[in-house]
Amino acid sequence: MAQTSLTSDKLYRTSQLSKLDVSSTKHLDPLEExxxxxxxxxxxxxxxxxxEKGYNIYALGQNGLGKRTMVMRYLSRHWQYNHPIYDWCYVANFQDSRCPTVLKLPAGKGIQxxxxxxxxxxxxxxxxxxAFDNEMYYSRADMLKSRLSEQQEGALATLSQEANNQSVSLSITTTGEYQFIALNGEEPHTEDSFLELSEKEQKRFDTVIRELEIQLRGIIRKLTEWEEDYAEKQQKLDEDIATEVVSHLIVPLIENYRDLPQVKKYLKAxxxxxxxxxxxxxxxxxxQAALAYAALDKKLPRRYQVNVLVSQxxxxxxxxxxxxxxxxxxxxxxENATYKGxxxxxxxxxxxxxxxRANGGVLLIDAVKVLERPYVWDGLKRALSSRKANLSSLEREVTLSGTISLEPEPIPLDVKIILFGDYQTYRLLQNYDPEFSELFRVTADFEDDMPRNDDSEMKYAQFISSICHDSNLLHCDKGAIARIIEHSSRQADDQDKLSLHSADIANLLRESNYQAKSLGSNLIRASHVEKALASRDLRVSRLRDHVMEGFVTGTTLIExxxxxxGQVNALSVLSTNDFSFGAPNRITATTSFGDGEVLDIERSVELGGSIHSKGVMILTAYLASLLGKHAKIPLTTRLTFEQSYGGVDGDSASMAEFCAIISAISGIPLRQDLAITGSMNQFGQAQPIGGVNEKIEGFFDVCTIKGPKSTQGVIIPRSNAHNLMLRKDIIHAVEKGKFHIYAIDHxxxxxxxxxxTVAGKPDARGKFKPDTVLHIAARKxxxxRTKAAKKK
Incomplete structure (x- = not known):
C-alpha cells in the first residue's frame, strides 16, 4: 500500500499579515496590553x-511570559483606586521609650x-x-536667692547673738558643720582653760550649749524648708519662662496640625x-550636650526627632x-548606634x-525567593492575617537572647501581595500550607500560547512595535515582523499557535537590532532576524555539534x-537549559524461544523511566492481541536502545519498538532510510508526541552527514502535522523530492x-491475508508452536 508524504506547504505556515497596512512598526500603534x-x-x-482580606494574587506561569510586565502595566494604566494614601512616622513615646508611637499622616505630610x-x-x-540669659531673669532669680539668704542669715545671726550673750560662739567647721564653743572672754576656751573652770561653770556651759544645739537643729530644719521653697519658686520661675517660650513657639504648630488629632496629641505631649x-x-x-544629641542626625535632640518611615x-x-x-x-x-563604646x-x-513602603498599594515578590529566605513566608502570613506590620526583631525571635530591644507600635496594613511563581511552587504551597489558599484566593494563570489567526497576528505585530518603541530599537519592516511571528509559532510547536513567552521575543528583537546596526541598516529586516537566530543557535549548540560529531566519525552507529x-531508527530530543535538538537512535529487537515476554533491557538495568515502560507494556498488549489471541507467542523478545548510556523515558518510541519487534518475529527487513517517532495505544493508533520539529531536523542532519538519498524521510503521527514549523532547507528538500515526511494514523x-509490504488485518477468525507482514509473522x-509440540 503506497503512502503519500506531506507536501512542502504543510511543513511550515508563513505569516501573510493580511491586516497589516503599514510598512514597518514605526507607523504601527504599540500594544498597551x-x-x-x-x-x-x-x-x-x-x-x-x-x-477584603485574603484577595491576594498568585501569578502562575513559566518564566518569560511577561507576568510582571503585564501586572505593572495594568496597575499603572488601568487600576481604579479611590482610597487615600498615607505617610507613616515613628516618634518618641514619652511615657514608655521602648514602645515608639506611630503617626499616620496624609501623603506628603510626613516630611513636612x-x-x-x-x-x-x-x-x-x-x-x-x-530666655535664661538676660537681666530680667537674673534679677528675678537673684531676688529669690537674696530672700533665701536673708532668711538664713537672719535666723543664724539671732542664734549667734543669743549664744554670745551666754559666752558661747557659733562657728562653722572645715567640713561645713555648725559648732558651739565656750568663750573665755573674747577668745574660745582651750581644753586646759576649760578644766580650770569650776564644776558649776562647766555644767552651765554644757547646759547652755545643749539648749543652743536644740535651737540650731530647729533652725536647720527651717533652712531646709526655706531652700526647698526657694527651689520650688526657682523651678516655677524657670517653668513660667520656659512655658512662655515653648508655648509661643509650639502653639502655632499645634494649630497648623489641628486636623490631625494624632499629631496634635503628640505635639502637646x-x-x-x-x-x-x-x-x-x-x-x-x-x-552632656553631646550625649543628648548623640545621633546620626545632630540637628536636634534624639527624643524629639521625627522618623519618617514611609513618605509618599x-x-x-x-x-x-x-x-x-x-x-x-x-x-x-x-539599627544600633554606638556612642563612645x-x-x-x-x-x-x-x-x-x-x-x-507598599502599604496602601501593591507589593510584588517572586515566590521561590520568598520560600528560599528563612522566616519570610511565616512573616508574610502573619502580616496578611493580622493586617498589621509588626516591626519585631528577627534576632530576638530566633534566639534566646535577653537583649533589650524596641517594641514599636504596629502599623495598620492595607496591601495587596502579588506572588510570581511556577506551577511546581503553586502545588507545593497548596498541598503543604493550608493558609495559602485563604491568603491568596486569586490565581492569575498566564497562558503559554494563544491561537494564531489574522487578528492575533495583528496584535502580535503591535506587541513587536511596543518592544521597539519602549526599548528604542530600530523598527521592523513587514518581512521581519512576519519572520518573528513564524518563529513564535515554532516556539509554540504549533502552526496554529503563537508563543506568549514575551521575554524570548524581546531578546530576539534586541539581537536582531544588533545585527541590523552592525550592517548599517536603518530597519530590522527578515535577514537580520535570520542572522540573530543563527547566531543564537551557534552560541548554545555545542552539545548538538558534539553529538553530531559521533555520526561523522562513525562512533555512533546508524544506517x-x-x-x-529487527532494527529501526527512532527519534529523540536532547535538551540543555536554553537549547533543544533532535538526534536519531537505533532501536533493535531480537527474539528467542520463550513464553511471549517482551523484555525491556532499559528497564531491566534501571535506565528506562516509568513512562517508557508503560509504552512497552502497551505495545506488548497490542502485539498479543494480534499474534497471541488464540495461543501464547512462543518467543521472548529483547528490546533496547543501542549506544544509550543515559536514562530513557517517554513513550514516543513505542511505534518504532513495535516495528522492530514485528521485523524480528517475521524476519522481514526494515528500511534504514526512514526514521519514526510517535507513541501508540493498545489498538495500534498513532498518538502525538512532543519535539517533532527537532526530531525531523535531527534525522535530516544525520542523513546529510551519512550521505543524502532521495528516499530518506521521517514517519510521524498525523496528529502532529499541525506542529510542523521546519527549517527552510528541509522544506526545500521536500519540494525537490529529496526528503519525505509521512503522517500516519496507525x-x-x-x-x-x-x-x-501490506501489514495485514486479522479477520473474524484472527487470520491474516497471505503475503502480508502479520501473516508471515503469524505463520512463523x-x-x-508446531516444533515445540513435537519435542514434547
Missing amino acids: IVGQDRARQAVEFAMSIK LKKDIEKLMARMGKSLPL MQADILENLDIFLQESEE EENVPPVIVEDSPSYHNIFGYV TVFTDFSLIRSGSIH TKGKAV VSEAIELFTS LDEL
Missing part, C-alpha cells in the same frame, strides 16, 4: 477590586512634619537659652516633655517590586521594609541506507512504509 493574557488580566482586575519639628527645635535651641527636660536645651557641659510623594498607591525578599528587606529592622538604639533608628531485520501504516509463530 500584554497580548494573549486576557484570563490573567481579568483575575488581576478582580483581585484588585476587592478590599519632620521639617517643622526641626525648625521648632532649632528655634527652641536658641530661644530657651536666651512633646510640649510637656520639653518643660520636664529643659536641661537638654540648657546644657552647660559639652559632654504623590497621592498614588505605591507599587513596590522586592527583588531581594530577605526578612529585613520586607519587614524592616532597627556604648551601643544603643531608639525609635529614630527604625528602618522601613518594602511592606511598609540511513539499505535494510535490516502503526500498520508505518510497517507498510518500512517493509513496502505457528511453525515454532
Whole structure:
C-alpha cells in the first residue's frame, strides 16, 4: 500500500499579515496590553477590586511570559483606586521609650512634619537659652536667692547673738558643720582653760550649749524648708519662662496640625516633655550636650526627632517590586548606634521594609525567593492575617537572647501581595500550607500560547512595535515582523499557535537590532532576524555539534541506507537549559524461544523511566492481541536502545519498538532510510508526541552527514502535522523530492512504509491475508508452536 508524504506547504505556515497596512512598526500603534493574557488580566482586575482580606494574587506561569510586565502595566494604566494614601512616622513615646508611637499622616505630610519639628527645635535651641540669659531673669532669680539668704542669715545671726550673750560662739567647721564653743572672754576656751573652770561653770556651759544645739537643729530644719521653697519658686520661675517660650513657639504648630488629632496629641505631649527636660536645651557641659544629641542626625535632640518611615510623594498607591525578599528587606529592622563604646538604639533608628513602603498599594515578590529566605513566608502570613506590620526583631525571635530591644507600635496594613511563581511552587504551597489558599484566593494563570489567526497576528505585530518603541530599537519592516511571528509559532510547536513567552521575543528583537546596526541598516529586516537566530543557535549548540560529531566519525552507529531485520531508527530530543535538538537512535529487537515476554533491557538495568515502560507494556498488549489471541507467542523478545548510556523515558518510541519487534518475529527487513517517532495505544493508533520539529531536523542532519538519498524521510503521527514549523532547507528538500515526511494514523501504516509490504488485518477468525507482514509473522509463530509440540 503506497503512502503519500506531506507536501512542502504543510511543513511550515508563513505569516501573510493580511491586516497589516503599514510598512514597518514605526507607523504601527504599540500594544498597551500584554497580548494573549486576557484570563490573567481579568483575575488581576478582580483581585484588585476587592478590599477584603485574603484577595491576594498568585501569578502562575513559566518564566518569560511577561507576568510582571503585564501586572505593572495594568496597575499603572488601568487600576481604579479611590482610597487615600498615607505617610507613616515613628516618634518618641514619652511615657514608655521602648514602645515608639506611630503617626499616620496624609501623603506628603510626613516630611513636612519632620521639617517643622526641626525648625521648632532649632528655634527652641536658641530661644530657651536666651530666655535664661538676660537681666530680667537674673534679677528675678537673684531676688529669690537674696530672700533665701536673708532668711538664713537672719535666723543664724539671732542664734549667734543669743549664744554670745551666754559666752558661747557659733562657728562653722572645715567640713561645713555648725559648732558651739565656750568663750573665755573674747577668745574660745582651750581644753586646759576649760578644766580650770569650776564644776558649776562647766555644767552651765554644757547646759547652755545643749539648749543652743536644740535651737540650731530647729533652725536647720527651717533652712531646709526655706531652700526647698526657694527651689520650688526657682523651678516655677524657670517653668513660667520656659512655658512662655515653648508655648509661643509650639502653639502655632499645634494649630497648623489641628486636623490631625494624632499629631496634635503628640505635639502637646512633646510640649510637656520639653518643660520636664529643659536641661537638654540648657546644657552647660559639652559632654552632656553631646550625649543628648548623640545621633546620626545632630540637628536636634534624639527624643524629639521625627522618623519618617514611609513618605509618599504623590497621592498614588505605591507599587513596590522586592527583588531581594530577605526578612529585613520586607519587614524592616532597627539599627544600633554606638556612642563612645556604648551601643544603643531608639525609635529614630527604625528602618522601613518594602511592606511598609507598599502599604496602601501593591507589593510584588517572586515566590521561590520568598520560600528560599528563612522566616519570610511565616512573616508574610502573619502580616496578611493580622493586617498589621509588626516591626519585631528577627534576632530576638530566633534566639534566646535577653537583649533589650524596641517594641514599636504596629502599623495598620492595607496591601495587596502579588506572588510570581511556577506551577511546581503553586502545588507545593497548596498541598503543604493550608493558609495559602485563604491568603491568596486569586490565581492569575498566564497562558503559554494563544491561537494564531489574522487578528492575533495583528496584535502580535503591535506587541513587536511596543518592544521597539519602549526599548528604542530600530523598527521592523513587514518581512521581519512576519519572520518573528513564524518563529513564535515554532516556539509554540504549533502552526496554529503563537508563543506568549514575551521575554524570548524581546531578546530576539534586541539581537536582531544588533545585527541590523552592525550592517548599517536603518530597519530590522527578515535577514537580520535570520542572522540573530543563527547566531543564537551557534552560541548554545555545542552539545548538538558534539553529538553530531559521533555520526561523522562513525562512533555512533546508524544506517540511513539499505535494510535490516529487527532494527529501526527512532527519534529523540536532547535538551540543555536554553537549547533543544533532535538526534536519531537505533532501536533493535531480537527474539528467542520463550513464553511471549517482551523484555525491556532499559528497564531491566534501571535506565528506562516509568513512562517508557508503560509504552512497552502497551505495545506488548497490542502485539498479543494480534499474534497471541488464540495461543501464547512462543518467543521472548529483547528490546533496547543501542549506544544509550543515559536514562530513557517517554513513550514516543513505542511505534518504532513495535516495528522492530514485528521485523524480528517475521524476519522481514526494515528500511534504514526512514526514521519514526510517535507513541501508540493498545489498538495500534498513532498518538502525538512532543519535539517533532527537532526530531525531523535531527534525522535530516544525520542523513546529510551519512550521505543524502532521495528516499530518506521521517514517519510521524498525523496528529502532529499541525506542529510542523521546519527549517527552510528541509522544506526545500521536500519540494525537490529529496526528503519525505509521512503522517500516519496507525502503526500498520508505518510497517507498510518500512517493509513496502501490506501489514495485514486479522479477520473474524484472527487470520491474516497471505503475503502480508502479520501473516508471515503469524505463520512463523505457528511453525515454532508446531516444533515445540513435537519435542514434547
